[in-house]
Amino acid sequence: MDKESKKQEMFEKIQKRKEEGKTVRKIVGITSLVIVAIIAIVVLSGYFYIKSALEPVDPNSTTEIEVEIPIGSSLATISSILQENGVIKDARIFKYYTKFKNESQFQAGNYTLTQSMTLDEIIESLKTGKVYRKPIFTMTIPEGLTLEQIANIVETNTNYTKDEFMAKVTDEEFIENMIGTYPEIITEEVLEGNLRYALEGYLYPATYSFYEEDPTLDEIITTMISQTKEIVLGYSSLLEEKQMTVHELLTFASLLEEEATAQTDRETIASVFYNRLELDMPLQTDPTVLYALGSHKDQVLYEDLKVESPYNTYEVTGLPPGPIANAGKTSIEAVLNPTDTDYLYFLADPEGTNHFAKTYEEHLQNIETYLR
Known part of the structure; x- marks a missing residue:
């Protein structure tokens, strides 16, 4: 074979190898694309499967x-x-x-x-351990409401009238049943003859969720009482330390709740009441007068202070016979953890800021400074 023939043969081999290399690269490229496509399909399929598995089986199902x-x-x-x-x-x-x-x-x-x-x-x-469901409706009971005011909220949010609610919470058999069901918080103290309403102050202020369209009055009321039990029993050791009953706690706390303003210091107001109780001084808190009158007034008049009622703390020493409203956690804690002071008087100025005094003379000066 001559020299030219050898060159030609070598050239042809090189060309053949190039063609084979191109073919291999094409195969590798196509195979890679197929593999990537398969991986993408698997990943996407897995993603959508997992996404679907994380969602409810049937969002519209009501079958239990x-x-x-x-x-x-x-x-x-x-x-x-x-x-x-x-x-x-x-x-x-x-x-x-x-x-x-x-x-x-x-x-x-x-x-x-x-x-x-x-x-x-x-x-x-x-x-x-309970089935968590979206509530059919909720009902908010704010702090500082009386049973009659709570009755209005129940009437607005349910099919029960105010009169039906009040008939239930004042029913003797129902009250006895509550004493038996919640002996830790409701005792014979609520049966004393001079209480206006036995269960006043025992329906805790909170937002309640209901999962039935028409819960019974018993269910509505006991739900609120159960919440009072849950809150109050958290302070059992402090109650025992202070030798205070739950009834006394809720009564005292209701006074703070009604005296409170947006800027008030409940612990300091509590100290004023404690100091007065220790000296056997009347508490002289206006909300008890309004409760005794059974009506709301923007201003308590001097003649109102003479109303004959066991709830009138201008005429009667000590705590009133029972709560005058429902009290929230802040007021309950203030009763159990009052500030240590020598104050005997306080007043709130038009902006809601409280001013405290140790003597009557200082109190008169505060009146002159902040209210006139």
Whole structure:
């Protein structure tokens, strides 16, 4: 073979290798694209599957599903039970979601769940032992209201009239039932003849959620009393230390609640009342006069101070026979943790700022300075 033939043969081999290299690169490129496409499809499919599994099975479902969680159930077991009952879409997703949120301490029991519940709602239910649902309606009871004012709110938010509410909270059989049901907070003290309403001050101010369209009056009232129990029993040791009954606590706290203004110092007002009680001085707080009169007035007149009533703290020493309104947590805590002072008098100026005095002469000077 001559020299030219060898060159030609080498050239052809080089060209062949180039073609083969191009073919290989095409195959590799196409294969890579296919692999990337497959990965993208898998990732997207996984994403949409997980996204779907994190959503309610049927957001519009109202069908109730009875689910039993046995004692000692592991998270994996609970997840499987929920999937088997159709409450969730995927047990594994629920398990991983729960671990991701660091949720635990689920409670055994029987639950009535629905397919419209979110994973968070299901988790909350299993943690509290109660079914967590969106309320049908809520009702807010502000601080400082009397039973009659609460009755107006109930009438506005439910199908019950004010008269029906008042008939229930003043019914002797119902009151006796409440004493038996809540002996820790409601005692025979509420049956003393000089109380206007036995359950005045025992319906705690809060926003309440109701999951039935028409809860009974018993359910509405006991829900509020139960909240009072939950709040008050948190201070059992302080009550024992002060040798104070729950009835006395709620009575005292109601005075602070009614005397309060936006800027008031309830702990200091509480100290004034404590100092007066120790000296057997009348508390002389206007809200008790208004409660005795049974009407609201912008200004208490001198003649009002003479009203004959066990609630009139201008005429009667000591605490009134019972609460004059419902008291919130701030007022309850002020009764149990008053400021240590020597004050015997206080007044609020037109802006709501309180001014305290140790002597009557100082109090008269405050009147002259801030009210005239």
